[in-house]
Amino acid sequence: MITCRQFADLLVDYVDKTITETQLEIFEAHLKICPGCVHYFGSYATTIRLAKQSFDATAPAQIIPEPVVRAIVQARST
């Protein structure tokens, strides 16, 4: 039986698919009995998804101010 703290420490390996079979067993066993960790796991996974989506490549790219463009071009010329 693992604690909630130990469960949290297994999250990175679970999400990144580097968790061992033994760890996976105790990870899943804890999820069955601990609603708090179910919530934490869900929000941890959502956090990762939101981080990826926050820099959506289809969003407009940052605009470079014209003076910056000129400065970069000018600097290369000098």
Place this chain on the structure above:
Amino acid sequence: MLVAEMSENPPAHDLLPELDESDLLLRLRKREPDAFESMVRAFGGRMLSAIRRILPIEADALDALQDAFFSAFKALDRFQAGARFSTWLHRIAINAALMKLRTRMRKREASIEDLLPRYLDDGHPVEAPQPWTADEPDSPLEREEIRVLVRQAIETLPDNYRTVLVLRDIEELSTLETAETLGLTESVVKVRLHRARQALRTLLDARMRERRP
């Protein structure tokens, strides 16, 4: 070692269908007068967006952008045909941002400890985690609001945690690639990534909990 290889699949940032990359590359190699400016205008926005994920301070980001373009121009002969020019520039931009980060002295380094979950001696959390809604935002406005909130939260993370989160979860480098890029061991990368994710979760918790039905 800096970022060397990217995935064979076109990365999500590689979206410039209008520009003829091969034509621009030819002009750059011929050293045509306006080719460098064309490169800056065509790719600078996306490169700056990528740099800003690692360097939130605008002045640092613009410095790194300039460094990236200069590095790219000097290394044009090393660009291999068959690869996407925009992908190559993206990699150079990330490297320039990391180089700038290494040289920048921060006046005050925020601690991540305050953002990590706290546990009692018996391993139970001090504060029981509450569920977040699994529903997608109802409107584009709400989606954008959350996106801005997340970006701002990522920007507040301490540098050494933010870079790992950006490289692993956003740039999608492997643990090994991230470790080699940052000069760390894989185990340090994993610890920092986990802490960065936990800290980010803490920063988003209040807002995401409010959206519960």
